[in-house]
Amino acid sequence: MLLSPAAERSQDGLLSVLWELLEDQSHRELFGLELGSGTGQHVVHFAQEMPFVTWHIRAYIGATKAKTVLEPVYLDASQPWEKWAGLPRSSCDIIMAINLLQYSPFSTAEGVFKGSGQILKQNGLLMTYGPYAINGTITPICNEQLDQTLRQMNPDWGLPDIDVLRQLAFSNGMRMERMPCEALLF
Numbered sequence: 001m002l003l004s005p006a007a008e009r010s011q012d013g014l015l016s017v018l019w020e021l022l023e024d025q026s027h028r029e030l031f032g033l034e035l036g037s038g039t040g041q042h043v044v045h046f047a048q049e050m051p052f053v054t055w056h057i058r059a060y061i062g063a064t065k066a067k068t069v070l071e072p073v074y075l076d077a078s079q080p081w082e083k084w085a086g087l088p089r090s091s092c093d094i095i096m097a098i099n100l101l102q103y104s105p106f107s108t109a110e111g112v113f114k115g116s117g118q119i120l121k122q123n124g125l126l127m128t129y130g131p132y133a134i135n136g137t138i139t140p141i142c143n144e145q146l147d148q149t150l151r152q153m154n155p156d157w158g159l160p161d162i163d164v165l166r167q168l169a170f171s172n173g174m175r176m177e178r179m180p181c182e183a184l185l186f
Contacts, residue, residue, distance in 0.1 A: 006099070007041040014042060014098070014129060015049055017180050021125060022094070026052050030093035033119070035077050035112060036100035043096075053094065078107040081115035090121045098129040101165075102146075105156035110168060116186070117172030126174060126186040133161040 022030065030053045034043050043055040047068045054068045073085035077100075081087075095116045101109050116126040131143040138144045138159055150157040162184065166176045169186045177185040 004039045004041055007039055010098070010129065011042050011045040014127075014183065015046055017127070017183055017185075018046060018050065018094075021185070022050065022053070025093075026050070028052065029054065031091065032094035032096065033087070033092050035075065035095065035097045036103075037072065038099070040072075042098055076111075077115060078105070078111040080111075081118040084115050084119060087119050089118050090124075092119050092124060093121055094125050094127065095120060096127045096129070100130070101128055101160045102130050102132075102150060103157055105154075106160070109160055109165065113165070113168040113172045113174070113186075117174055120174075126169070127183055128165070128186075129183045131159050131182060132165070132184070133159045135163060136161060 032043075032046075032053045032055045034055060037043060046053065047055055051068055054070060073087075075085045076083070077097075081089075095112075097112055101112070112128075113126070116124075120126060131138075131146060133147075138147050143159060147159045150159070162176075162179070165184060169176055174186040179185070
């Protein structure tokens with residue numbers, strides 16, 4: 001079982017944001033999809049604390065006995081939403097992309113927003129998390145360094161600009177709601 005220290009550090013803050021957003025819906029069964037799940041720690045942590053949300057992922061299922069976590073599906077978010085593992089239109093209440101957008105080309109960000117615009121239910125939530133540029137400016141220095149490192153690893157990677165993501169959201173029928181703790185809520 002893989003363990004990510006970064007996931008350990010961010011999971012409680014993200015859970016707090018999710019609870020605030022979804023607590024009034026805890027009487028319903030919700031369906032969530034995490035894009036770029038990595039170790040799966042976030043989803044399993046969320047599943048243990050929010051049993052009314054069913055998620056897709058494999059890591060940690062056996063070890064934690066999480067009952068609201070399903071087997072993962074292969075999904076290339078840069079592809080058209082119809083190829084997203086057969087997920088039908090308006091089938092998800094929540095889509096999360098944690099530390100995905102900065103480690104992928106812009107076509108992935110475009111795909112995430114286009115696909116989310118189709119797969120999310122009305123009033124569904126797309127939550128992205130990670131460091132971002134704001135109006136082309138990256139702060140603090142550690143995020144500037146991260147952006148440089150990512151671009152050296154792959155010129156198509158780097159910190160996306162919030163305004164560009166806001167425009168992508170709008171062109172796909174979503175709007176940015178707010179930005180708590182490096183998370184963008186659409």
